[in-house]
Amino acid sequence: MNNILSTSDYLVFLVYFVIVASYGIWVYNKKRSRVVGGDSKDYFLAEGSLTWWAIGASLIASNISAEQFIGMSGSGFKMGLAIATYEWMAAITLLVVAVFFIPVYLKNKIFTMPQFLSKRYNGTVAMIMAVFWLMLYVVVNLTSILYLGALAVSSISGISLEVCMYLIAVFAVIITLGGMKVIGYTDVIQVFFLILGGLATTYLALSLVSEHYGQEGIISGYSTMVDKASEHFHMVLKRDNENYLDLPGLSVLIGGMWIVNLNYWGCNQYITQRALGADLKTARNGILFAAFLKLLMPIIVVLPGIAAYVLWKDGLFQTEMMQSGELNPDRAYPVLLNLLPSGLKGLSFAALTAAVVASLAGKANSIATIFTLDIYQKVFNKSASERKLVNVGKVAIIISMIMAVLIAPHLGIDKKGGFQYIQEYTGFVSPGIFAMFILGFFWKKTTSRAAMFATIGGFILSVIFKIMPDYVDLSFLSSTGFSVLNPASGVYEIPFIDRMGFVFLICILGMCIISKVDNARGVVPNGLEIDTKMFKSHPAFIVGALLIVLITAALYTLYW
Numbered sequence: 001m002n003n004i005l006s007t008s009d010y011l012v013f014l015v016y017f018v019i020v021a022s023y024g025i026w027v028y029n030k031k032r033s034r035v036v037g038g039d040s041k042d043y044f045l046a047e048g049s050l051t052w053w054a055i056g057a058s059l060i061a062s063n064i065s066a067e068q069f070i071g072m073s074g075s076g077f078k079m080g081l082a083i084a085t086y087e088w089m090a091a092i093t094l095l096v097v098a099v100f101f102i103p104v105y106l107k108n109k110i111f112t113m114p115q116f117l118s119k120r121y122n123g124t125v126a127m128i129m130a131v132f133w134l135m136l137y138v139v140v141n142l143t144s145i146l147y148l149g150a151l152a153v154s155s156i157s158g159i160s161l162e163v164c165m166y167l168i169a170v171f172a173v174i175i176t177l178g179g180m181k182v183i184g185y186t187d188v189i190q191v192f193f194l195i196l197g198g199l200a201t202t203y204l205a206l207s208l209v210s211e212h213y214g215q216e217g218i219i220s221g222y223s224t225m226v227d228k229a230s231e232h233f234h235m236v237l238k239r240d241n242e243n244y245l246d247l248p249g250l251s252v253l254i255g256g257m258w259i260v261n262l263n264y265w266g267c268n269q270y271i272t273q274r275a276l277g278a279d280l281k282t283a284r285n286g287i288l289f290a291a292f293l294k295l296l297m298p299i300i301v302v303l304p305g306i307a308a309y310v311l312w313k314d315g316l317f318q319t320e321m322m323q324s325g326e327l328n329p330d331r332a333y334p335v336l337l338n339l340l341p342s343g344l345k346g347l348s349f350a351a352l353t354a355a356v357v358a359s360l361a362g363k364a365n366s367i368a369t370i371f372t373l374d375i376y377q378k379v380f381n382k383s384a385s386e387r388k389l390v391n392v393g394k395v396a397i398i399i400s401m402i403m404a405v406l407i408a409p410h411l412g413i414d415k416k417g418g419f420q421y422i423q424e425y426t427g428f429v430s431p432g433i434f435a436m437f438i439l440g441f442f443w444k445k446t447t448s449r450a451a452m453f454a455t456i457g458g459f460i461l462s463v464i465f466k467i468m469p470d471y472v473d474l475s476f477l478s479s480t481g482f483s484v485l486n487p488a489s490g491v492y493e494i495p496f497i498d499r500m501g502f503v504f505l506i507c508i509l510g511m512c513i514i515s516k517v518d519n520a521r522g523v524v525p526n527g528l529e530i531d532t533k534m535f536k537s538h539p540a541f542i543v544g545a546l547l548i549v550l551i552t553a554a555l556y557t558l559y560w
Helices: 007-034 040-045 052-063 065-109 113-120 123-159 161-176 179-213 218-228 257-266 280-301 301-313 329-337 344-380 387-411 419-426 430-442 448-470 474-479 497-521 539-558
Strands: 484-488 491-493
Touching: 007 161, 007 179, 007 344, 040 474, 052 179, 052 280, 052 344, 065 123, 065 257, 065 280, 065 301, 065 329, 065 344, 065 430, 065 539, 113 344, 113 430, 113 474, 123 161, 123 344, 123 387, 123 448, 161 344, 161 387, 179 218, 179 280, 179 329, 179 344, 218 301, 218 448, 257 430, 257 448, 257 497, 280 301, 301 329, 329 344, 344 387, 387 474, 387 539, 430 448, 448 491, 448 497, 474 491
Parallel strands: none
Antiparallel strands: 484 491
């Protein structure tokens, strides 16, 4: 592989860097001239200043990173189009968040997730979750995005891993220090490069398949892929599929996949922060725009992986796809990128860097927001000025990024690897958190003790379900599809998406029982302000939402 960038590649990348940095400086200076003394809500949330297209682009830029480009493409190589369910179901999930979640947040003037927990439950629940989220964001998310991103950039450019980490971290800090408004508007450019560079790689991949089989054009390449790897073009896997443990059949449509997506898109500071500074109509339009972009993502991140599989199966990339003597599907995307001609390789290099930097900037801003507004202001300095809060946020950004750079190389992230791993282990906490949020939204009788049960009990239950196969023979569940033989371990296991569904239902049941007991003892929970009229959507949003639902239904019907 040619893992060295040419002069023209560096020029393309330099153009990308100059455009993003210059635009960010311009937005920052324009914002600073209008805000005197430093407004914390403007800095952390860009309150009232992000347009719908900036919100939508920022949502996607924050979401798409190395785990999608590298990990999801690797999953495309391994299991095919089925992995696209994370993207296409996310499009539907975003509509649910826009209609039901965002109105609740905005109506109750909620700007951070711990603030929601404090207002709905109590300060103890909020502080525990604030500390938990900070640890999760710094030690897991920030480090994995930084390390996997640097690993991918290094494999393409030939620059050492350490240098890539430092440069990406510095670039992300520069963007993040400008505040949410700078992040939001520079994300528009990041998404442009992300999509353009991603489409260039997809075009190359399909063209390679077409040429390899003596044909021309990307349409022929796609048709050849469907013909040569028909098993890779099914969205709903059958029980005898070797990847069923990762994507258990209909559960991706009516089961635990909803927990994955609703928790990520609706209860995640990192994501919802983009819309919390806008009015309801603007926020909904931005989320709708993001939903349309999510429908496009599998073309960019999944199809290249399937193309690499087709070519590998026919004898190409045999050496390049190996790592430590074993086939590593996560190498599919870097292998393809290294085949791009000069100039286009620089564009794709910029796209990958844009995805990583945008995600890092979004995550770092969320870390600063939670630390400053939910910990520093409430515990250390309740009378802090607006300028002081902004400065504390900036310090938090720098410190968190330094911590990520220092600890990332020692976590063995590259050995744990892949998109599916990230999803599974995030799933240890998702069911409990989502149960706590969903009942907190829509059932006024939910109490603080019930929320604590979901938070702590949900995690414990997830661990129990994970280790259960080592102590209990679950083969009796195989006829129902809720347990599958894992060839690697030789035992029957519950697919992690189904585990999430079970834990969520148990958490909901436990919360209802605990809340009923507390209610009987005279405990009066804190309710949220809910007005059914706020769930009503404007006509343009309804038309766009229906279009997304129809497109998604058509895709699942076509690739069932």
